[in-house]
Amino acid sequence: MKIRTFFDLERIRAKGISFLFPGKLKISVGMGSCGIAAGADAVYEKLSETMKTVVPEGILNKTGCLGFCGEEPFVNVSMPHKPLVIYHRLLERDVPELLEHVMRGEHYRQKVFCKMDILENFMLPKALRFGDGYPDFPSIHDTPFYSKQKRIVLRESGVIDPESIEEYIAVGGYASLLRVLENGSSEAVVKVIQNSGLRGRGGAGFSTGVKWDIAHKLTSDLKYIICNSDEGNPGAYMNRGEVESDPHMLIEGMIIGGFGIGATDGIVYVRTEYPLVVERLRQALEQARYYGFLGKNICNSSFSFDIHIICGAGSFVCGEETALIASVEGFPGRPRPRPPFPSENGLAGKPTVVNNVETLCNVPVIFAKGAKWYSSIGSESSKGTKVFSLVGDVKHTGLVEVPMGTTLKEIIYDIGGGGIDGRKIKAVQIGGPSGGCIPSHLFDLPVDYESLQGSGAIMGSGGMVVLDEQSCIVDVTKYFLAFTCGESCGKCIPCRRGLEHMLYILDAICDGRGSMEQLAELMEVAEIVRITSLCGMGQAAPNQVISTIRYFKDEYEVHIKERKCPAGVCKSLL
Amino acid sequence: MIELYVNGVAYQAREEDTVLRVLQREGFDIPTLCYHEALKPFGACRLCLVEVVSGGRSGITASCALPVSQGLSIKLDTPDIVRARKMLLEMYLAEAPQSQQINELAEKYGVTRTRFVHADTSASGSRCVLCGRCVRVCNELLGLGAINYTGRGVSTSISTPWHEASDVCIGCGACAYVCPTGAIEITDLPDLRIMETWQRTALIIRNCKETKQGIATEKGIDLLYKLLPDLPVYLGELSAEARRTFIATGMKLLNRT
Numbered sequence: 001m002k003i004r005t006f007f008d009l010e011r012i013r014a015k016g017i018s019f020l021f022p023g024k025l026k027i028s029v030g031m032g033s034c035g036i037a038a039g040a041d042a043v044y045e046k047l048s049e050t051m052k053t054v055v056p057e058g059i060l061n062k063t064g065c066l067g068f069c070g071e072e073p074f075v076n077v078s079m080p081h082k083p084l085v086i087y088h089r090l091l092e093r094d095v096p097e098l099l100e101h102v103m104r105g106e107h108y109r110q111k112v113f114c115k116m117d118i119l120e121n122f123m124l125p126k127a128l129r130f131g132d133g134y135p136d137f138p139s140i141h142d143t144p145f146y147s148k149q150k151r152i153v154l155r156e157s158g159v160i161d162p163e164s165i166e167e168y169i170a171v172g173g174y175a176s177l178l179r180v181l182e183n184g185s186s187e188a189v190v191k192v193i194q195n196s197g198l199r200g201r202g203g204a205g206f207s208t209g210v211k212w213d214i215a216h217k218l219t220s221d222l223k224y225i226i227c228n229s230d231e232g233n234p235g236a237y238m239n240r241g242e243v244e245s246d247p248h249m250l251i252e253g254m255i256i257g258g259f260g261i262g263a264t265d266g267i268v269y270v271r272t273e274y275p276l277v278v279e280r281l282r283q284a285l286e287q288a289r290y291y292g293f294l295g296k297n298i299c300n301s302s303f304s305f306d307i308h309i310i311c312g313a314g315s316f317v318c319g320e321e322t323a324l325i326a327s328v329e330g331f332p333g334r335p336r337p338r339p340p341f342p343s344e345n346g347l348a349g350k351p352t353v354v355n356n357v358e359t360l361c362n363v364p365v366i367f368a369k370g371a372k373w374y375s376s377i378g379s380e381s382s383k384g385t386k387v388f389s390l391v392g393d394v395k396h397t398g399l400v401e402v403p404m405g406t407t408l409k410e411i412i413y414d415i416g417g418g419g420i421d422g423r424k425i426k427a428v429q430i431g432g433p434s435g436g437c438i439p440s441h442l443f444d445l446p447v448d449y450e451s452l453q454g455s456g457a458i459m460g461s462g463g464m465v466v467l468d469e470q471s472c473i474v475d476v477t478k479y480f481l482a483f484t485c486g487e488s489c490g491k492c493i494p495c496r497r498g499l500e501h502m503l504y505i506l507d508a509i510c511d512g513r514g515s516m517e518q519l520a521e522l523m524e525v526a527e528i529v530r531i532t533s534l535c536g537m538g539q540a541a542p543n544q545v546i547s548t549i550r551y552f553k554d555e556y557e558v559h560i561k562e563r564k565c566p567a568g569v570c571k572s573l574l
Numbered sequence: 575m576i577e578l579y580v581n582g583v584a585y586q587a588r589e590e591d592t593v594l595r596v597l598q599r600e601g602f603d604i605p606t607l608c609y610h611e612a613l614k615p616f617g618a619c620r621l622c623l624v625e626v627v628s629g630g631r632s633g634i635t636a637s638c639a640l641p642v643s644q645g646l647s648i649k650l651d652t653p654d655i656v657r658a659r660k661m662l663l664e665m666y667l668a669e670a671p672q673s674q675q676i677n678e679l680a681e682k683y684g685v686t687r688t689r690f691v692h693a694d695t696s697a698s699g700s701r702c703v704l705c706g707r708c709v710r711v712c713n714e715l716l717g718l719g720a721i722n723y724t725g726r727g728v729s730t731s732i733s734t735p736w737h738e739a740s741d742v743c744i745g746c747g748a749c750a751y752v753c754p755t756g757a758i759e760i761t762d763l764p765d766l767r768i769m770e771t772w773q774r775t776a777l778i779i780r781n782c783k784e785t786k787q788g789i790a791t792e793k794g795i796d797l798l799y800k801l802l803p804d805l806p807v808y809l810g811e812l813s814a815e816a817r818r819t820f821i822a823t824g825m826k827l828l829n830r831t
Contacts, residue, residue, distance in 0.1 A: 315726075332723065337617030337639035339631070490704070490723070490730030491618050497665040497690055500728050504691070521689070528661045531634050531654060532620045 002292030004300040009169065009178055012291070016170025020128070020160065023080050025058035025102065027051070030074035030158055032065030032244045033237075033276050034398075038072035042092040047075075047099075054099045064245020066158025068145050069398035071113065074158060077102060081131040084159070086140065088113035107134070114140045121155050123172025123368045144396070148414050150377070151401045152385050153361045157245035162280050165287035168248040174293060176367035177252050180259060181301040189260035190216050193363070195371035197383030202228055202319075202356030203434065203460045204536070205382070205449040214343040215261040215351040224352040225263040226328070227254055227360055229270040229277065230312050230319040233432025234483060236463030238387040239357035241399045243277045246361070247284035251307065253363030255293060258305045261353055266307040269324050272314060281309060316433075316487035320535050321346075321354040323489065334489045335535035356461065358387060379405030382448035386462055390416050393425065393468035402447070409443040412466055423468040427551070431460025433480045433487075434540030436547025437473060456547040458540070472569035473552040474559055477544050478506040484541035495538030498529035502545060509556065510570045512563040519556055523549055578629070579647040593637040593648060594622050602650065604637065605659070605679060607666075607754050608705035613714055615639040619705050620662055625649045634658070664688040672700035673755035699771065701757035704730055708749035708758060718742050721749065721772060734772050743769060745777030745791035767791055782813035784820075789813050 003009050029035070029044045044062070051058050066074050071088040075098070078084050090098065090111050101108040115137040119128040140146050151157075160167040168174070180189055194209030215223060227250065231239040243250055254266050270278050285307055288294045296304045310328055317323045318333035325347050327333040346352025362384060366374045375383045382404035388411065390400045395417030402411060408428060412418065419425045427437040436457035438445065445451050452459050467476060485499040505522045508514045526542035533539045549556060558564050565573040576587045580597065587596045592615060597604050607619035615638040624637045629646035634655060637648070663680040668690035670676045680686065706723070709732060713719045720743035724733045734740040745767045750758040759770035762779070767788075769775040777791040789795070795810045812820060 334723070337615060337636050339635075339639065339641060486727065488727040490725070490727045491706075492620055493618075493662060493665045493669065493703070494620060496704075496728055496730065497668065501690055525661070528658050532623065532658050532662060534617055534620065534636070 001290070002299075003174070003178075004292065006175075006178060009174060012166055012169050016164070016166035016168070017128075019164060019167050020170050021078075021080075021130075022059055025055055025080075026076075026078040027058060027060050027102075028063040028076040028078070028159075028161065029060070030064065030066055030072060030076075031062040032069075032158075032241055033274075034065055034069040034241070035072045035074060036276075039091050040073035043073050043075065043090060043095060046092045046095040050095060050099055055103045058102075061161050062163060063159060064157045064162045065241045065399065067149075067151075067154055067241070067399040067401070068113075068396065070396055071398075074113070076159065077107065078130065079105065082133045083115040083117045083137070084119075084130045085115050085134065085137065086113050087111045107137075112137055114138045114143050114146075116140050116159070119156065119159055119171065120151075121171045122152055122365050123155075123175065128171065144417060145398070145400075145415055148406070148410055149401050150385050150403050152365055152377075153242060153249075153358060153387055154245070154399065154401050155365075157241065157399075160246070162245050162247055163283060165248055165284065165291065168246070172368060173248050173364070174252055174291075176364040177255055177293060178299055180256050180367060181299045181303060184301065186216060186260050186262055189256060192367060192371050193260065196366045196374040197371075197378075198359065198362055198366065198374070199382060199449065200356055201358035201362070201386065201461065203431065203458060205459060208355065208359055211343055211353055211355075212257065212261050214341075215263075215353045218344065218351045220351050222265075222348070222350045223261055223263045224347045224350060225254060225258045225261060225266045226321075226324065226347070226352060226354045227266070227268040227357055228319060228321065228324060228354055229268055229274070229357050230324060231271060231274070231357070231461060232316040232319045232487075233434075233461055233463045234480075235391050235429075235465050236389050236432055236461050238389050238399055238462045240274055240277055241389075242357055242361050242387065243274075244280055247280045248288070249361050249364055250281075250357055251284055251288050251293070253360035254307060255298070255305060256363050256367065257353065257355065257360060259303050261351070263305060263353070266305060267328060267347075268307060268309050269312060269318070269328060270309060271312045271318075278309060278311065285309070315489070316483075317489045317535070317537050320537055322535065324354065325352065332489075334491045335537075337534065358462075377403050379403075379446060379448045381450050386447065386459070388447075388462045388464045390464050390466070392429075392464075392466035393420055393423065393471060394418070394466040395420055404448045405446045407444055407446050408438065411447065411464070412443065416466065419466075419468050423470065425466055425468050426471065427467045427473065429465040429467060429476060429480075429544075430463070431458040431543070432463045433484045434458060434537070434543055435460045435463075436543045437467070437476070437551060438547075439551045442551075456543070456550055458543065470567055470569070472510075472565050472567035473548050473555045474506065474510055475565075475567075475569045477548045478503070478510055480544045481506060481541070484537065488538070492532075492534040492538065494529045494532040495534070495541065498525050498533075499538070499541055501525055502529070502542070506545075509559050510565075511572045512559070512570075514560045516557075516560060519549070519560060576642050576644050578642050578645070579627075581649055582647075587642040589642070591642045593624060593640040593642055593646070596642060597624075597637060597650075604650075605683070606638065607703055608707060609638045610707050610710070610752055613707065613710045613752075616706055616710065619703070621659065623655050623658065625652050625655060659683060660685050665690050666703055668692050670701045670703045670755050670757070673703070673757065675755050676701075676703065699731075699757055701755045702732060703755055703757075704732065705754060706732075707752040707754065708732060711748045711752050716744075716746065716748060718744065720744075720775075734775070737773055739773045739775040740769075743772060743775045743777065744793035744797050745769060745775070746794050762788065764788070780810070782816045783811055784816035785813050787813040787815060 075087040198208040199205040322336040323333040342352040605621040617636045627647045663685040667688040720740045761768040779788040
């Protein structure tokens with residue numbers, strides 16, 4: 001059944017609303033990778049078995065990741081005209097107790113985390129209302145973890161069923177695409193994105209509008225839009241959560257982007273280590289094709305476009321756009337010199353726009369609410385919100401979405417709840433292996449591209465690892481350097497030999513064999529690797545060393561001069 | 575014609591030029607290893623670095639792959655580049671300690687010692703710098719692909735699939751011809767050419783009917799006639815000496831000596 005008009009879309013939207021608000025008991029289990037890792041699949045199985053006898057009229061389905069991953073498994077219970085009640089840490093053994101309460105129209109208070117009265121979705125003129133009631137359950141917006149967040153990209157994650165396109169349409173999905181195609185101007189699409197100020201969410205923060213404009217202006221028989229879902233930074237899993245919970249927002253964003261640049265095909269390059277992402281995306285693509293959002297003459301327009309999934313093969317450097325393109329072409333994932341840039345000369349020599357998952361996920365809402373609205377959020381240079389994976393030595397861990405410009409202090413203390421067991425937080429590692437450590441005395445720093453770069457770290461894709469006094473900065477640096485060294489493709493000598501040499505020195509320091517001369521040499525080699533490496537991976541790999549020597553030189557010196565590890569981590573120095 | 579600036583001085587370039595081509599044409603001494611005029615730019619060796627000042631994305635970049643553009647302004651031999659080049663050459667000394675060309679190149683820029691660890695044989699042998707010229711000539715120009723990069727990081731080496739003797743190698747020797755560091759060894763016996771570096775892949779040599787000298791490998795001659803079927807037969811049958819004798823005899827017969 002092809003959707004061609006807003007009338008058609010409205011019909012499916014009504015269907016989706018009846019799925020979201022079925023007028024009877026509905027239980028949704030959070031089935032993102034984080035939930036499943038915590039035991040959600042067993043919870044789902046148990047519910048599936050027992051609901052049949054205990055509450056046979058009830059509906060059971062899946063939902064995605066609510067974002068508070070440290071509190072998984074999450075289970076949402078919806079009763080007609082009542083707020084959605086969200087349970088946390090609900091394990092298989094808690095299911096009988098839960099159902100005993102639910103079948104009586106009550107709730108298992110011990111396990112209730114919060115309630116949700118309305119679903120704020122930013123895509124529809126009016127929010128969707130679950131219902132009123134439960135005055136003694138805290139509203140999700142009043143909980144410390146959620147109150148300071150602004151969930152735009154994650155607006156319906158953990159609430160809608162990621163395996164239902166109808167539910168996505170119910171919350172306003174695909175209306176932006178229809179509007180864009182009805183308007184018919186690809187120039188207008190590029191202009192909106194330029195005006196919104198959207199910047200690449202993969203780490204470099206390049207203007208998305210400029211990138212689309214370059215490709216849009218070129219005439220070519222073939223053009224490609226590639227979604228980079230190779231998310232390789234250790235500790236970063238924002239893209240995973242985004243696609244597992246809401247695959248259609250990525251698809252809609254990609255189709256709009258494809259239309260804007262005049263692409264003939266779209267490719268999502270997913271790392272092989274994300275099988276659930278691949279599964280949900282494949283299913284979502286089939287659903288999109290069924291409704292005519294992909295394929296020939298989409299929604300009665302002259303625009304034909306389809307999206308293909310290509311999986312990576314375990315190489316971190318394939319997150320770099322030229323290596324990614326080489327991999328898609330069937331070659332080993334080794335980067336190529338830029339210039340020429342992929343927007344001009346990319347896949348098979350054709351204009352190719354490579355965008356991160358989160359960048360594209362921002363697109364539908366920008367078209368729903370407008371560029372002006374979007375650019376009113378965030379800071380002067382960095383518009384919109386950013387999703388961070390807040391992990392490490394912090395009380396509340398999970399996926400956090402805040403407006404750009406929010407300070408590190410707000411994220412780590414207000415949202416994250418501060419240190420565990422009252423331990424003092426020493427630093428936060430941002431940007432993964434290409435990033436750096438920011439010491440706690442700089443936590444008033446606003447999180448935006450320029451401020452972070454000035455501090456010696458980078459925004460990166462959004463990984464935020466909190467380190468307390470039990471973490472050794474030198475050891476953490478060694479960890480990240482061992483990672484990049486192992487992932488070096490080997491094509492250029494500075495990354496191949498330079499990182500290895502830097503690792504020798506760090507090993508020596510952690511082993512009590514280091515000298516101050518070696519520390520100076522570590523900086524010297526780091527500088528050269530940074531300016532001479534062929535690709536962004538080699539250029540950024542030394543950041544970790546450079547930033548930690550800048551802010552934590554004393555910790556290095558204690559290791560070298562006193563042969564001691566203040567955090568008690570480096571085994572040889574205990 | 576395009577005008578670009580090198581150290582503040584204007585130079586003319588053609589639209590299809592790369593910056594390195596212009597620099598070489600104008601007589602600048604830019605060190606290179608992976609660059610070869612017959613191959614697409616690769617950007618691996620990092621020796622041809624220049625600094626873009628304006629007219630493009632600023633920063634240090636490889637000139638072999640940098641396309642010229644109107645008004646592009648670059649600087650050569652900035653303090654950063656001079657310092658970086660010295661350390662890169664230290665790395666090359668550790669990568670290929672046995673290569674005479676690498677030792678000479680390093681010395682030219684004042685580098686005689688290296689702080690980097692010498693592998694006694696780096697994964698690809700003690701003369702290979704992994705510039706990829708051999709790989710590119712075999713893949714890009716000959717379309718054979720007998721050799722390629724294997725492994726990753728410091729364990730990268732250039733070899734045949736599964737490090738086994740190759741059945742697609744034709745023994746043309748183009749790889750050795752383009753190698754800048756003398757890393758590829760070939761032994762020519764009367765009837766056999768042995769590609770020592772490629773797991774001792776052995777190719778049968780066709781000998782001249784008249785002089786018994788080697789002409790080329792059987793596989794090489796086969797490929798030549800496959801690509802150029804109208805080539806005269808005698809080119810594959812007679813050595814150069816025999817052809818000279820043949821032509822001289824013929825000329826004599828026709829009283830045209």
